Amino acid sequence: MLAFLVQRISQALLVMFVISVIAFSIQDNLGDPLQEMVGMSVSEEEREKLRDELGLNDPFVVQYLRFAGNALQGDLGNSYFYGKPTVDVILENLPATLELVIGATLIIVLFSVPIGVYAAIRPQAWLSKFFMGVSTVGISIPVFLTAIVLIQLFSIGVTVTLFPEDTGWGSWLNGALSTNGGLPSYGRGDELTHLFGTWESGFFSQDGLLHLLLPAISLASIMLPLFIRLIRAEMMEVLQSDYIRYARAKGLAAPRINFLHALKNTMLPVITVGGVQIGIMVAYTILTETVFQWPGVGLMFLEAITRSDIPLIVAYLMVVGLIFVITNTLVDLIYGLVNPTVKLTGKKA
């Protein structure tokens, strides 16, 4: 176990090192701090002198070591646009993104487990086929399009006048197909509760939760089909194993077999895969936050790109890279603890 632990952690450090080199070379090649610091009137000699003083003419390795040393102390430079440390800017925006991810994860868990289990227990039922069909279509819909459709349906509202209004059935159909809208589709609302540090939470007011609803559903929609398929496949495999057959032969009640014995073993691989997927969700938060103007790190990153705020871009890369590496390593370690056969293959590699 110790060898496995050391191997995974050293691998994580290596990946983090590569990320920091990439991030630094972006900063080194794209950002010219002098342009930000001095105006047009400063002569070329003075610029050169300033470059020397700031250490911008040092060799790449020396500059990288300085960058890495500062990064280890939590200093990733100052944002050009906000004029304060990038780490502070990211910490201010991070809670919004985390709440979005938590909301989406709750929706995914609440829906994928029952649907996946049902589809595995009754693969031939029309409802299962319907869910599987919907999830195939769901994979083909990009997350920003789901978000736009949700905004149109539940925020703006749809008035259908397709059927003749003067007949009873026509106006009923029109009414049934129309939606009211009215749900917020912009930002997080005003009623935020201060928790601690920079964490302003929308979880504790109705307004905050309403603002969270559409973004969280959009973000969940991209992962939901994946999880339904995964849970269904795992569950179907478990249901065919010997111990389930034995439980059936013993005459245990079907719900007890399905939900106690089978579900337990289904959820192990699902949780580990899920851990990795939640890391991947960070990429989709950029799209979701753009559509809903959700003030999280994804929107901040995109704005940093349009403003060419290089230090903020670099800091975002470092922080997101760190989050990915930590979640992936943790998932690996948990999987190694739960499933000891992994260690053998780990040693060989």
Place this chain on the structure above:
Amino acid sequence: MTTATLSRWDRFRDSFFWYSFKRDKVAIASFLVLMLMVFAAVFAPLLAPTDPYDLTQIDIMNSELPPVGLSGSDAAFPLGTDAQGRDLLSTILYGTRVSLMIGFGAVVLQAALGILFGLLAGYLGGRVDAILMRIADVQLSFSTLMVAIIVGAVVKATFGSLMFGEIAIYMLIFIIGVSEWPQIARTVRASVLAEKKKEYVDAAKVMGFGTPRIMFRHILPNTLSPIFVIATVQIANAIISEAALSFLGLGMPETQPSLGSLIKSGFDYIQSGSWWITLIPGLVLVVLVLVINLLGDWLRDVMNPRLYKG
């Protein structure tokens, strides 16, 4: 020569491939829809009522007209117009063309990279394998979309928005191709590992053929069917990635729109009630991706004998 082509055609008609295609209604329907869309995209300049790149044909007075069937529509614009007064049908035809071009181009690039690295990793093994697959693992754990967004951001910051707009189509092929090669490399590596144990490879080695010749002339042809399957699905993924990048403003400019940038430019007007500008291109995108995915599913069932029997 004619007999050879004839017998090939006969062989195709007798094949399991054609047999299972004929019996699968979903596959036939998906194929027809895809062919229709590809045809419409290829011949967009002939089919489109107006040329959306030609500024003289656009009249701002026609902006935000709804599709035919809604009040205030104009018969000259069957799907309505966008905020600049461009005919939506024409922009969608041209946009599908751009999206398909980037999708195919990106898959050709990632297939080239993926096949090369997958063959090297699988056949040479050892340290080459370890390094290449570690890179692939890390890149995949970051998700291809994230890598594409980062590469896109860096490329855009390097070239500046204006310059980027001019070369956007090549840049997007590059960005998506580079960020998605691990998918294909992994598939190739897995089948190379299975193939290289077979006797024909030993025979080729004994005959004294060089490593490159064995890799590309002997092993590669036998790994083509899984590559074909995954490449189909990857086209759909590349089209979605392109749409996502364009939606974020890291892709095609509005003057030369793809489906993604059409959705983006329409999204700004959704609050004013002009839903068609964003939702009609969105629907076209979903149908395009869906039929490619369905064809990919069908191809996987047909070409993977293991799954077919099970």
